[in-house]
Amino acid sequence: GAVVSQHPSWVICKSGTSVKIECRSLDFQATTMFWYRQFPKQSLMLMATSNEGSKATYEQGVEKDKFLINHASLTLSTLTVTSAHPEDSSFYICSANRVGRETQYFGPGTRLLVL
Amino acid sequence: TQLLEQSPQFLSIQEGENLTVYCNSSSVFSSLQWYRQEPGEGPVLLVTVVTGGEVKKLKRLTFQFGDARKDSSLHITAAQTGDTGLYLCAGVRTPSGGYQKVTFGTGTKLQVIP
Numbered sequence: 001g002a003v004v005s006q007h008p009s010w011v012i013c014k015s016g017t018s019v020k021i022e023c024r025s026l027d028f029q030a031t032t033m034f035w036y037r038q039f040p041k042q043s044l045m046l047m048a049t050s051n052e053g054s055k056a057t058y059e060q061g062v063e064k065d066k067f068l069i070n071h072a073s074l075t076l077s078t079l080t081v082t083s084a085h086p087e088d089s090s091f092y093i094c095s096a097n098r099v100g101r102e103t104q105y106f107g108p109g110t111r112l113l114v115l
Numbered sequence: 116t117q118l119l120e121q122s123p124q125f126l127s128i129q130e131g132e133n134l135t136v137y138c139n140s141s142s143v144f145s146s147l148q149w150y151r152q153e154p155g156e157g158p159v160l161l162v163t164v165v166t167g168g169e170v171k172k173l174k175r176l177t178f179q180f181g182d183a184r185k186d187s188s189l190h191i192t193a194a195q196t197g198d199t200g201l202y203l204c205a206g207v208r209t210p211s212g213g214y215q216k217v218t219f220g221t222g223t224k225l226q227v228i229p
Contacts, residue, residue, distance in 0.1 A: 004157075034217070043203060043222040044158065093157050097215065104215055106157035 002028050004096050006107040013084055014115055020080045021110045023094030029074035030096035034104065035067075038091040050077045074099070084114040118142050119206055119220035127226040128194055136189045136223045138204030145209055147180055147187045148217070152201040163207075194227045201225075 003026040013019050023033055031052050036044040048058045048069050056069035068080040077096075081088050091111050095104040119140045128134055138147070146165040150158035162171050164180035164187060171178045175198075177190040187204055204220040 036219075041224070044219040046216075046218070049216070091155075095157075095217075103160075103163075104217055106159070108157045109155065111155065 002096075002098055002103075002105040004094065004105045004107040006092075006094055006110045008110060009108065010111040010113075012113045012115065015085050016083055018080055018082045019084055019112060020078055021092055021094075021112075023077045023079070023096070023107055025075045025096045025098075025105070028096075028105075029099045030077075031074065031099050032097040033071060033077040034095045034097075035069065035077075035079050036093045036095070038093060038109075040091075044093060047079075081112065084112070086114045088112065089114045118218050119204055121202075121204060121220040121223045123223060124221065125224045125226075127228060130196055130227055130229050131193050134191050134194060134225070136191075136202055136204075136225075138187045138189075138220050140185050140206060142206065143184050144206035145184075146207045147184070148205045148207060149178055149187070149189055150203040150205060150219075152203060154201075158203055191225075194225075196227045196229050199225055199227045 005024045005026055007022045011019055033050040035047045037047050038044045046059050047062045048056045050056045050069045050071040052071045052074050058064045071077040091109050093109040095106045122137045146163050148163045149161045152158040162178045164178055167182045167184045169180045175192045179188050202223045205217045208216045
């Protein structure tokens with residue numbers, strides 16, 4: 001099977017700080033990774049599509065300067081929440097597409113709490 | 116904009132009962148997926164239906180894709196407490212570039228009471 005990991009699994013930070021979340025495909029190469037956000041009792045909302053070696057594509061309403069995405073290699077994408085505020089507290093989930101395959105594999109998620 | 120509406124949003128039933136969850140959209144998708152998500156975890160893919168009218172069975176779960184590929188249903192027979200979770204449908208499109216773009220439904224939270 002294809003395994004996607006996220007680190008950290010949970011993080012608590014002070015308002016105004018920046019937080020970096022990593023998404024790794026452990027046993028396959030991923031040309032494309034996706035970042036989702038899920039608020040309590042709600043569904044997953046796609047934030048951005050991350051392509052290896054190029055700029056991420058952000059969904060409407062998602063601030064690209066607020067949520068910095070870097071996809072530096074075929075196994076790693078990072079999401080940095082800059083100057084985090086309490087309203088950024090959420091569950092962030094990544095997924096990855098295997099090279100040449102269409103199926104997405106989801107990570108276990110990262111819970112962010114901004115105080 | 117949420118393109119996929121699920122109903123009901125919340126369902127609490129006794130163990131052994133049957134239930135159906137609906138997923139409706141005005142858009143056509145190349146395929147439709149169903150996921151189950153436990154609290155604090157990522158969603159886990161249950162099934163993908165591709166052909167209009169397709170029916171797939173996974174033990175006590177029956178999935179159907181509408182003829183027009185705009186809607187789907189999930190039927191659970193004789194629910195068990197282990198079926199408790201958040202069920203998400205997801206419409207799949209494949210834009211140019213070869214990767215899937217997945218749009219999730221609003222979700223149905225199922226609670227099965229022993």
